[in-house]
Amino acid sequence: MDNQKAIVTSLKAFKEPALQEALLTHGQILHFQKGDTIVKIGQYVRFLPIVLKGSIRVFQQKEDREFSLYYVREGETCTMSLAAAYFNNKSVSHGVVMEPTELLIFPANFLTEWQLQFPSWNQYIIAMFRRRYDELINNFEGVVFEHMPVRIMEYLRRRVITDESRILNLSHQTIANELGTTRVVVSRILKQFEKEKKLKLLRGQIEIK
Amino acid sequence: MDNQKAIVTSLKAFKEPALQEALLTHGQILHFQKGDTIVKIGQYVRFLPIVLKGSIRVFQQKEDREFSLYYVREGETCTMSLAAAYFNNKSVSHGVVMEPTELLIFPANFLTEWQLQFPSWNQYIIAMFRRRYDELINNFEGVVFEHMPVRIMEYLRRRVITDESRILNLSHQTIANELGTTRVVVSRILKQFEKEKKLKLLRGQIEIK
DNA sequence: ATTAAACGGTATCAAAAGATACAAAACAGG
DNA sequence: CCTGTTTTGTATCTTTTGATACCGTTTAAT
DSSP, X not given: OHHHHHHHHTOXXXXXXXXXXXXXXXXXXXXXXXXXXXXXXXXXXXXXXXXXXXXXXXEEEETTEEEEEEEEOTTOBOHHHHHHHHTTOBOSSEEEESSSEEEEEEETTHHHHHHHHOHHHHHHHHHHHHHXXXXXXXXXXXXXXXXXXXXXXXXXXXXXXXXXXXXXXXXXXXXXXXXXXXXXXXXXHHHHHHHTTSEEEETTEEEEO | OHHHHHHHHTOTTOOOHHHHHHHHHHOEEEEEOTTOEEEOSSXXXXXXXXXXXXXXXXXXXXXXXXXXXXXXXXXXXXXXXXXXXXHSTTSEEEEEESSOEEEEEEETXXXXXXXXXXHHHHXXXXXXXXXXXXXXXXXXXXXXXXXXXXHHHHHHHHHHXXXXXXXXXXXXXXXXXXXXXXXXXXXXXXXXXXXXXXXEEETTEEEEO
């Protein structure tokens, strides 16, 4: 339990001791494995998750295509869930865990309660909404105005930054699922990049130059 | 002032008399004309606008292309940041009035302040976030997964519903700007629709069948 | 009435992306 | 080592979208 406490108080966004207490009392820590689904499209959302460790990939799907909307990372919560849970609505996208992940989960009804009690909770919620919005808009730009080669290169460069490594471990299919296209298209464009000496291709790995 | 009061209390979302009072005291009513810019890129919006009459079109622009993100309509607010576009100045987000519009405006700090006092304010804010998200996600789906003919037809059908008329007054260029493509493409596809008897084209007017 | 601007139709050519199919290489597990 | 799976390379053909250009018609403005 002390372990639990340490984890929760590490969420520095929550300043009020009473809020920390509430998170501890009513929250439940759950563990998930790579590939586990947190929310599905059409499912009612009755809980709110905060990511303690790992991340959740939120994406849309149509037939065999996928498209990433954003990732929920450590210390963050999923605003889509939040908006859905607040009004007891259905989720409009998928949320899936991409690595071993630890979530703090509590019932949706605390949402309204805490909003009236804790300023730092409110700030947290608003900040989350804004962050997601920015990510979404950023993605939008790419999809609407840029062609595939540009989008792929931008994706790779972003990954280099977040992964802190010029060597990225990802398959062509993964990139296709991020950007809403197909593997063949990705392979074709990556090959072109390689010819232009912009990167080096290995199996399951790309080295950006 | 009585006029003002009537307007504000017409915002039925706000149930608490004290909140209505606060809206009146701290809010300022401003009028805008077609074409006026409400927000451009740059920072978080430091003020909070509620649309009393009219609407705001929020869109992105890159070179000579435009793309609508969503509309802020009567009774709605837009608390979002337009910061995303600021960092990679490839495209620019705009909030522009499309018809004579009346806004109730206050300093942004009331956003969180009222959250602690008024449940109906909380509900309103979250509902707004959710609506924006839904619109964004909806648009996303279209752009990523659907081809132009589908997107155009869906746009027209939505307009038929919101306008409450099968006869839509809009130019091909306007449609192009909504969807992020060009006039020629729109004309071509509309012509095809007309051949298929799905609609009838007139100058500045489309009749959906 | 004359001119300018907005709107729409259409043709041609190029580029981008999608669909399909097949094969080789690398890998994982037994 | 053998076998099934995953990953990647690549060729071919089609569809979709974009870019440009030019023209006729309608509407608005002076």
